[in-house]
Amino acid sequence: MQPAPATLMAIKDLSLFAKTVIDGFMTGINKSASKGTGLEFSQYRSYQPGDDLRWLDWKMYGRSDRYYIRESEVETSISVRFIVDASQSMEHNDNGYTKMDYARHLCAALGYLAHKQGDAIGLYGLTEKGVHVLATRRDAQHLQRFYYQLENLQPGGQFTAPGYYKNIFATTSHKELVIIVTDFYEREGEIGQLLKELSAYRHEIILFQVMGRNELELDYGQYSSLQDLETGETVNIHAGQVRGLYLERLKTWLAAIRQQMLEQGISYRLLRMDAPMDQALRDFLNQRQKMSI
Incomplete structure (x- = not known):
């Protein structure tokens, strides 16, 4: 029986969480x-x-x-760079924990697995004021630094401007694995621009889009208004009246993202915050292993 999402997310110690999730299955995030x-x-x-x-x-x-x-x-061992969207929209809360909580736990689990395989890991938190960088390394102490930086990465403001990250990913001449965690909330294509920049370096890219059940189903209980976390704009809603149109537009938006990722050769997976993370990772890693055979 899979642990309930809330049970796993209640493990605040990222090191303990990672071991709990990963030690049950060791299929690998790269073929090794x-x-x-x-x-x-x-x-x-x-x-x-x-x-x-x-x-x-x-x-x-x-x-x-x-x-x-x-x-x-x-x-062979590789370098795995984790890129985490730390804009304010990652503070979206569903069932008592946020998208940033989910992103921290997801990266902790995959970082632990990569480190255990002997891969170098690094962390890049994209904030409005710049990029918080933990350069890729594979020494014994680096995993704890990785956990520490994840725990202290706090969302705020809007998505990072291109000027902050433009030259960071051009510092290596060998192919890397880049794992991006984001809710894909963008106003003027800024996340798409980042993906375009990364694709130019011919790295292998995996993108996890994190979304809450409440926004996927437009279910906010008795609330009649929603506030945009990044702009502060408030929108009145009548879920019963607009749910059909909302779900139709959401389906179109997600399909467009999947198509964009396919055209750019980026592996894509939508992760629901109410689904057990260990099962979501197991499904993804098993699929990835089959693709590499």
């Missing part, structure tokens, strides 16, 4: 092995112009009269 020219054989593939001739399999050629390359598995 890439095809290369190591010692352990993986599979054959047809020769392509430009392939290293040293890896031709002459026995296969003798049997089939065709050229084949022997691919093998090479163990």
Whole structure:
């Protein structure tokens, strides 16, 4: 039986939470092995112009009269950068905890898993005043620094301006795994601009969109007005009268985001705050593992 979301989220110690969630399943956020020219054989593939001739399999050629390359598995560690939207909309509350609470716990769990696999991890909190940076490292003490920075990352203001992050992700020449956690609340395409910048560096990108049950279903109990957390604007609502139109527009908006992510080659997953996080992660990681086979 899966623990209720509120039960898991009640674990305030991020280190304990991460171990509780992750130790039950160790499938990995990256494959932890890439095809290369190591010692352990993986599979054959047809020769392509430009392939290293040293890896031709002459026995296969003798049997089939065709050229084949022997691919093998090479163990590798990577750098995993966590980018967390720390704008004020991440203070949205559903069932007693906020999107930022959810983001902290999600990153703690995945950061623990990456660290356990030997990957370097880093944290980038995007605030209105700038980017809070914890550079990627893999030493034994770094995971505790990671937890500490997550715990102290507080949402406020609007989304980060491009000038604050423009050069941060150009500091590495090797491919990285970038995990973004956001509610995708944007007013003028600022999150889309960030994704466009990141895609230009050809990193692998995973985007988790966090949303509350109350906003997905337009269920705010007896409340008749809502306040925009970033602008302070108040909107009167009559949920019974507008729910149908709201849900239709929400469906269109989410479909547009999925299409945008597909076109940019970004892995995307919508996470509901009322769904058990451990099950959501397990489903995502299992899907990711199948895609890598």
